[in-house]
Amino acid sequence: MRIGELAKRAGVSTRALRYYEEQALLCPQRTASGQRVYPESAVDRVGLIQELYAAGLGSRLIATLLPGIDARYIGPELLERLLDERARIKEKISELQAANRRLDLLIELATHPDTKSCPSSLDQAASHERVLS
Numbered sequence: 001m002r003i004g005e006l007a008k009r010a011g012v013s014t015r016a017l018r019y020y021e022e023q024a025l026l027c028p029q030r031t032a033s034g035q036r037v038y039p040e041s042a043v044d045r046v047g048l049i050q051e052l053y054a055a056g057l058g059s060r061l062i063a064t065l066l067p068g069i070d071a072r073y074i075g076p077e078l079l080e081r082l083l084d085e086r087a088r089i090k091e092k093i094s095e096l097q098a099a100n101r102r103l104d105l106l107i108e109l110a111t112h113p114d115t116k117s118c119p120s121s122l123d124q125a126a127s128h129e130r131v132l133s
Helices: 003-010 014-022 042-054 059-071 075-111 122-132
Strands: none
Touching: 003 014, 003 042, 014 042, 042 059, 059 075, 075 122
16 A cells, blocks of 8 residues: 555554654555555554554664564563663653642632632642641
């Protein structure tokens, strides 16, 4: 199938497919005139690539990971990289949860300005709120 059909069936842009090719994530065949031709399996491959991006992985790691996924074996070094990525994502989640608590407190102060004084620290005020709850 040609690039336009793959893009439509996979729900991505042709630009994304070209980027995947540049990053060695997708390897189409070429016709004599240089047009890209993809196998039917490319639809699933693009879906997998998108899932790996959504999991927070970068294109370099995905390019390293895809052959291991195909072989159903990733090896200890690649496993360590995935564990590191998971730890990084968990840390980011923790940071976002703290930001969310700060915003909750600001919203509470903005919607009930007469009941609470402005805290000197949102983190201290949020921890005080948790103790009172």
